[in-house]
Amino acid sequence: MTLLQTHPRPAGADSVHRTVADAMDAAGPQVWDDMTVEVALSVMVAARTGHLVVCDEDGRCTALVTRARLTDVRNGSAYTDRVRLRDVAADDGPFASPTAMVAEAEEAMRNRHLGALPVVDAHGNALGVLARSRFSGRSN
Template identity: 60%
Template sequence: MTPVQTQPRPADSATAFLADSGESSDGPDGSGPQVRDDMTVELALSVMAGAGAGHLFLCDEDDLCTGLITRARLIAVREGPAYTDQVRLRDVLALVR
């Protein structure tokens, strides 16, 4: 196996990638887990924990990347008064727009 050198992105470059960016499902630079936007918040937090990731790229039914969501944002939603176990990631994105 050939070692690959990676370079972290600046912190604010991740937040710049939001809905309607026109990017492919690989995310802006092909890094980070991609999930469907119909996933629940709890499952997304579990995926993040398993992947050791601080964010997820969200994909629509056509597998096009529609946004990015951070662990901090999901935790804030989960701790909010309107949270139920039925809240989907697309619902969280709608709150951000």
Template identity: 65%
Template sequence: MTLVQMQPRPASASPVHRTVVGVMDAAGPQVCDDMSVEVALAVMAAAHTRRLVVCDQDGQGTGLVTQTELTAVRDSSAYTDRVRLRDILGDHGSFTSPVTTMAEAEHAMRSRRRGVLPVVDEHGRALGILALSR
């Protein structure tokens, strides 16, 4: 796996010192953690995306959910329409800063076995998504 590079990097940027801000995707849709699984899946379908950044009532990122995860929850025998995104976030609270180096971000994603990592500002607001390509 290698990191997806969304913009050309300057020739002077060393891979060790390059930060995630230059290669992250736009954050895309952000939804509140009290949203139901069904509504979140509908938002994904309408936005033509496979992931959503989940925020709390103050707009701070609390996690990230994928279409695959939400579909699995919806299709489980324990599912009810009362299940909210905050109920299923689990260990999805990993974030990174826009000044994190690429090497640090890649190490964090690999060690946590996460293919995506939300990028947040100093106030916890989502700025973008960093993704590993396969």
């Protein structure tokens, strides 16, 4: 798991120096990695969300999949109704620590062209999701 680390926050830090925990949204739907792509897309539609947090059999977050990614997989020539999330989800992050600075997470998301980043605790449990839209309007 690639976890974004943080540096200690100065005592007088203002809101510009927010942590990921301050800016994240609820994790939303969490699904098992053995779920099929078709079922995952149905869950997204029902939950009115554009992403799902994917967990392994121990409940640890392994990935975040988007509707766009799953739609691309479903429309691909190699797709069958047996394709599972574990087959298409990019394991091993990146993930953000809730104590990481938003600026660090923003940089990682920009560099990797991610629209959302799962926030996990030290044990890999999903705590939330940091959506790029939360800070994309901010000037650099």
